[in-house]
Amino acid sequence: MSAPSAHPPLSAPLIACPECDLLQAEPVLAPGETARCLRCGAFLARNPPDSLDRTLAFSCAAAVLYLIANLNPLVGLEMQGRRVEVTLVGALSGLWQDGMGALAALVGVTALIFPLLELAMILVVLLPLRLGRVSPRLAPPLVPFFRLVLSVRPWAMVEVFLLGVLVSLVKLSHQATVILGPAFWALAALIPVLTVAARAFDRRLLWQARHSAEVR
Amino acid sequence: MRESAQAGLTARAAGLLSCHVCGQLSGRPAGGWRARCPRCRAPLHPRKPASLATTWALVLAAAILYVPANLLPMMTTVSLFDSQQDTIISGVIFLWQSGSWPLAALVFFASVVVPLLKIIALVYLAISVQRRSRHRLLQRARLYRLVEFVGRWSMLDLYVITLLVALVRFQGLATVQAGPAAIAFGAVVVLTMFAALSFDPRLIWDPVTDSSSPPRFADHA
Numbered sequence: 469m470s471a472p473s474a475h476p477p478l479s480a481p482l483i484a485c486p487e488c489d490l491l492q493a494e495p496v497l498a499p500g501e502t503a504r505c506l507r508c509g510a511f512l513a514r515n516p517p518d519s520l521d522r523t524l525a526f527s528c529a530a531a532v533l534y535l536i537a538n539l540n541p542l543v544g545l546e547m548q549g550r551r552v553e554v555t556l557v558g559a560l561s562g563l564w565q566d567g568m569g570a571l572a573a574l575v576g577v578t579a580l581i582f583p584l585l586e587l588a589m590i591l592v593v594l595l596p597l598r599l600g601r602v603s604p605r606l607a608p609p610l611v612p613f614f615r616l617v618l619s620v621r622p623w624a625m626v627e628v629f630l631l632g633v634l635v636s637l638v639k640l641s642h643q644a645t646v647i648l649g650p651a652f653w654a655l656a657a658l659i660p661v662l663t664v665a666a667r668a669f670d671r672r673l674l675w676q677a678r679h680s681a682e683v684r
Numbered sequence: 685m686r687e688s689a690q691a692g693l694t695a696r697a698a699g700l701l702s703c704h705v706c707g708q709l710s711g712r713p714a715g716g717w718r719a720r721c722p723r724c725r726a727p728l729h730p731r732k733p734a735s736l737a738t739t740w741a742l743v744l745a746a747a748i749l750y751v752p753a754n755l756l757p758m759m760t761t762v763s764l765f766d767s768q769q770d771t772i773i774s775g776v777i778f779l780w781q782s783g784s785w786p787l788a789a790l791v792f793f794a795s796v797v798v799p800l801l802k803i804i805a806l807v808y809l810a811i812s813v814q815r816r817s818r819h820r821l822l823q824r825a826r827l828y829r830l831v832e833f834v835g836r837w838s839m840l841d842l843y844v845i846t847l848l849v850a851l852v853r854f855q856g857l858a859t860v861q862a863g864p865a866a867i868a869f870g871a872v873v874v875l876t877m878f879a880a881l882s883f884d885p886r887l888i889w890d891p892v893t894d895s896s897s898p899p900r901f902a903d904h905a
Contacts, residue, residue: 489702631790
């Protein structure tokens with residue numbers, strides 16, 4: 469593939485701080501070390517130890533938990549022998565029918581879709597690497613997808629959502645018996661697993677696939 | 685002076701562009717400024733384009749909507765005999781009176797304090813950048829990081845409403861509907877998050893690094 473040759477990447481190991489633009493030598497990191505900007509203290513890079521296997525393990529666990537969390541009832545109410553349960557999707561469709569489409573979209577995107585996108589991105593990068601089948605043809609079309617996921621990352625808010633579940637349960641707890649569904653526990657487990665997976669993920673891998681595709 | 689220790693060569697001063705998405709550093713292309721990152725193909729620019737103007741517009745819109753978000757009812761509960769309207773504050777008071785004061789404090793913090801502080805902090809950052817202030821650089825950089833980190837927790841109340849609407853509706857004895865404040869509040873959260881994302885923290889440091897002061901809104905200089 470032809471690289472855009474008008475402005476090739478520099479060979480000198482320099483990086484610019486993403487928050488203050490200061491040029492500094494790209495730090496050589498031992499596994500587990502984190503580099504911060506010399507001037508403003510912003511996060512620069514991390515060298516996660518044993519990144520590939522750890523990230524894969526945690527993201528596979530997260531994928532399973534994500535499925536459980538969205539296919540099962542999240543919470544339920546029991547009152548005078550009657551029992552109702554809702555899933556996240558059920559709650560969203562209820563809000564949609566009430567004419568609150570904008571709100572339903574906002575909640576659905578931040579609690580349901582964006583976390584899934586990030587998980588999908590990690591798995592799409594790592595599974596071929598682990599299996600040793602990096603497809604040179606697949607890498608370039610994925611670049612816009614990675615860029616999208618990186619820019620929507622601040623909008624994935626599973627942990628805030630879980631807290632929202634707790635607050636709404638407390639609000640209802642004196643009117644009816646509240647039941648925590650399997651999805652609640654799956655969600656509670658998903659948050660640390662997803663955090664660890666994202667921390668262990670080495671973002672340089674995102675662009676390596678493309679790079680090696682171009683070299684071939 | 686302390687400032688001189690903080691001055692240093694920036695990518696822009698060195699004629700380089702750092703990709704705002706993937707961090708790749710590249711040389712500036714010869715012709716024109718519509719460059720794209722050689723690694724991830726994102727558009728390249730030395731500073732976020734029209735950063736201050738965008739931040740101002742979004743913050744002002746959020747500040748205006750903050751008023752109806754707090755005054756109008758967030759949700760309406762209709763049961764067989766009466767209907768009750770709850771604002772954000774009355775929801776907090778309800779939680780407090782039902783004995784769960786840690787949650788009451790949490791909701792108050794996430795829904796009332798955080799959006800307000802975010803608006804104030806972004807206004808302060810925008811003004812100080814516009815005045816090319818050289819004071820408290822590190823504190824302002826940290827303030828920006830805090831604003832970015834804490835903003836997401838404001839979504840809390842919207843999630844609570846989503847679940848309350850669903851649970852109470854299916855239970856059948858009463859209905860809960862999201863009120864007009866829910867839309868206004870959602871807009872405040874989204875607008876302040878976009879405002880924080882459009883603000884370029886590099887602008888905080890520009891007065892100390894580029895002594896040959898470029899014009900104020902120089903984004904593609």
